[in-house]
Each structure stands twice: as structure tokens, then as C-alpha cells.
Amino acid sequence: SKVLVIYYSRGGNTKKMAELIADSITKEGADAELKKVQDTKPQDLLEADAIIFGSPTYYGTMAAEIKQLLDDSVKFHGKLDGKIGAAFSSSANIAGGNETTILGILDAMLIHGMIIQGDHVGDHYGPVAIGAPDSRTTKECVRLGQRVAELVKKLK
Helix, strand or coil, X not given: CEEEEEECCCCCHHHHHHHHHHHHHHHCCCEEEEEEHHHCCHHHHHHCCEEEEEEECECCECCHHHXXXXXXXXXXXXXXXXXXXXXXXXXXXXXXXXXXXXXXXXXXXXXXXXXXXXXXXXXXXXXXXXCCCCHHHHHHHHHHHHHHHHHHHHHC
């Protein structure tokens, strides 16, 4: 089972979250591939069983680099159907737009027909950080990695 963790990070906070999630996936026995969005091509999405996007929040939405990859993925419309999806975000402030950023990413995944891994406890839509990941954010990132890895195993 291959889980692709794609992220954009300017200051390093989103990268730290991506690393926590990827490590957690690996510890659950799934194959995690960690990629900067700049190094990711739309066709890379086809090779994964699950895709997790991470973005800082800019003006209440995802970074342009993440949006560009999602826009470019339209050429594979229908080919991501049934893959697992999840998202996470970081911002500078509480109520800085983390949830709207995550929901924007999840909207694109739903249009692709992907299965979204939510959570009934903690960060329901996906892990969020205010500044550098603290102990709460670390716990949420580890939990997301575990849950996605478990779901991939169930569905494969």
C-alpha cells in the first residue's frame, strides 16, 4: 500500500507535519512517500493508494502551488476515484483559515471521487497547527497517519 504525502512549506511548519504523518504511516506498515509539491507531477497521483495534501494557509486557502497541482490533476478526472484522501494545514493564527484550507483541498478530492478520511475526535477535518507543531498537533498528525494507513490496508 502506497500513501503519497504531498506538501508545500515555506517556513518549515507544514514540512514538520508532513514528516510526522509519513513516519506514522510507515510505523503502521504502509509505504509512505513524502514529496514536496514542487517535485510532484499530476501523474504521480495515479500511483498512490492514498494521497494526503498539506498546505500552509494563505488568506484562508491553500498555497498556490498546491492549488496548481490540483488544477493540473483535472487531466486524470475519474482516475483517482476510490483512492483515499486527507489533508492538513498550518497557519500563523488561531482562526487563521486552517479549516477552510483543508476543506478546499478535500473539495477537490471529493470531485475526483476520493474517499476522505475524517476523524470523529480531535481535528475532524485534518490536523492543524498554529505556528510550529506542538504536542497536540503532533498527536493529531500521528493519528492521521495511523488512520490512513489502517484504511488503506482495509480497502486493499
